Amino acid sequence: MKKRHIALMLCPAPLVASCVAAATPEVAERTHTVHPGESIQRAVDSARTGDTVLVLPGTYHGSVKVTTPGITLRGTGDATVIEPVAKSTDDCGKRGNGICVAGTAKKKLKGVTVADLKVTGFSHAGVVSVGSDGLTVRHVTADKNGVWGLAEERSQRSTYQQNTARYNGDAGIFLANTIDTEQGATDTRNTLLSGNRLQGNRIGVTIRRLRDLTVTDNDITGNCAGVMVVGDENKPKGGALTVRGNRVVQNNKYCPKTERLPFLQGSGIVLTGVEKTDVTGNAVTGHSGSSPLSGGIVLFKSFVGATNDNNRIRDNSLQDNHPADVVNQESTARGNTFVHNACRASKPAGLC
Incomplete structure (x- = not known):
C-alpha cells in the first residue's frame, strides 16, 4: 500500500488517473481458440480463471480434464465433436470419460462452464x-456413451x-451423492435440470440419494424409464x-434387469425410498409394461426396504398408462398425498 501511495505522489495531477490504473493492473480474460488437429487439453491447461477455450468445428479425439476454476469450455454446437482416442494415457480417458470436471475431496472446483x-x-x-460447485452444462449433446451421458457426484x-x-447405456443425466459408496443423501444447494431432451437411454434422469434440486420442463421420451428418484x-x-x-x-x-433393478419398461416417473418430493404439473402419457416399476407415476418401496414418505403427487396430467396412471405400491408408507391429478385409473383405486 505504501509503494502505491508513493507512486501517486510522483504523478503530475493530470496523470493521476492513468497512474492509478498502472498501479492496479487488471488481468484480462482471454479466449484460447482450438483449431482441428490441435489439442483441447493443452488450451485448457493454459487457461486461467475467467478464460474461454473456444473449440472450432471439427472432430477431436481424446478426453479433456478441467481442474482450473471459472473457465469456459465452449464449442460451436454439434459441429464440435469430441470422441475417444484409440489408447488414452490420461486418467479421465482411462476411465472411459469424455470431459472430466474435477475438484478434490478438500476443495470443490468452482464456476466451470461446458x-x-x-x-x-x-x-x-x-x-x-x-467435486464441483456452480458447474453449468449447456447445449451439450451427449450420445452413445457406454454408461451416462452427463453425470456428477459430490457436487x-x-x-x-x-x-x-440420447442412446446412452444407463441414464441420460445421472446425479448422485456418491457413485460407489452407500451413505445418506446430500444437499445439492439448488441444482437445476431444465429444458433438457432425454431420449433412448435406459433411464432419462436418475436422481440418487440427493436433496434440494429441481427437475423441470424437460422432454423425456423413448427411454425404458423416464425419471427415477432413488x-x-x-x-x-x-x-x-x-x-x-x-x-x-x-x-x-x-x-433387462441389473444387479440393482428388475427389467424396466413403461415407467414414467418412479419414486423409491424417498421423502418430501413434490411431483407436480407433469404430463405423463403412453407408458405400458409389466415390470414392477411400470406405470405413469409409481411409488415403489425400495429393494432395501426404504419406504416413500410424505411425498406430494399433485396437479399432474396422466393418460394411457398401464397398468395404471398412478401406482402406489406402498402399504406401510406414511403421509403420501395424491391431489388434483387428471387421470383415469390408479392402483389402488381412488388416487385420481
Whole structure:
C-alpha cells in the first residue's frame, strides 16, 4: 500500500488517473481458440480463471480434464465433436470419460462452464463432474456413451440446461451423492435440470440419494424409464426435491434387469425410498409394461426396504398408462398425498 501511495505522489495531477490504473493492473480474460488437429487439453491447461477455450468445428479425439476454476469450455454446437482416442494415457480417458470436471475431496472446483459441443462414443460418461460447485452444462449433446451421458457426484449448485442426452447405456443425466459408496443423501444447494431432451437411454434422469434440486420442463421420451428418484435406508433420506412441468411420454423401451433393478419398461416417473418430493404439473402419457416399476407415476418401496414418505403427487396430467396412471405400491408408507391429478385409473383405486 505504501509503494502505491508513493507512486501517486510522483504523478503530475493530470496523470493521476492513468497512474492509478498502472498501479492496479487488471488481468484480462482471454479466449484460447482450438483449431482441428490441435489439442483441447493443452488450451485448457493454459487457461486461467475467467478464460474461454473456444473449440472450432471439427472432430477431436481424446478426453479433456478441467481442474482450473471459472473457465469456459465452449464449442460451436454439434459441429464440435469430441470422441475417444484409440489408447488414452490420461486418467479421465482411462476411465472411459469424455470431459472430466474435477475438484478434490478438500476443495470443490468452482464456476466451470461446458457448452455448445457434442461428446460421443465414450465407454463410460460423456461429461462427468466430481467435486464441483456452480458447474453449468449447456447445449451439450451427449450420445452413445457406454454408461451416462452427463453425470456428477459430490457436487452442488449445478445447472444442466438445454442439453440433449440420447442412446446412452444407463441414464441420460445421472446425479448422485456418491457413485460407489452407500451413505445418506446430500444437499445439492439448488441444482437445476431444465429444458433438457432425454431420449433412448435406459433411464432419462436418475436422481440418487440427493436433496434440494429441481427437475423441470424437460422432454423425456423413448427411454425404458423416464425419471427415477432413488433413496435408500441411510439418513438423511433422499428427497426434498421437485419434479415439475416435465413432458414424460412413451418411455417403453425394454431394458433387462441389473444387479440393482428388475427389467424396466413403461415407467414414467418412479419414486423409491424417498421423502418430501413434490411431483407436480407433469404430463405423463403412453407408458405400458409389466415390470414392477411400470406405470405413469409409481411409488415403489425400495429393494432395501426404504419406504416413500410424505411425498406430494399433485396437479399432474396422466393418460394411457398401464397398468395404471398412478401406482402406489406402498402399504406401510406414511403421509403420501395424491391431489388434483387428471387421470383415469390408479392402483389402488381412488388416487385420481
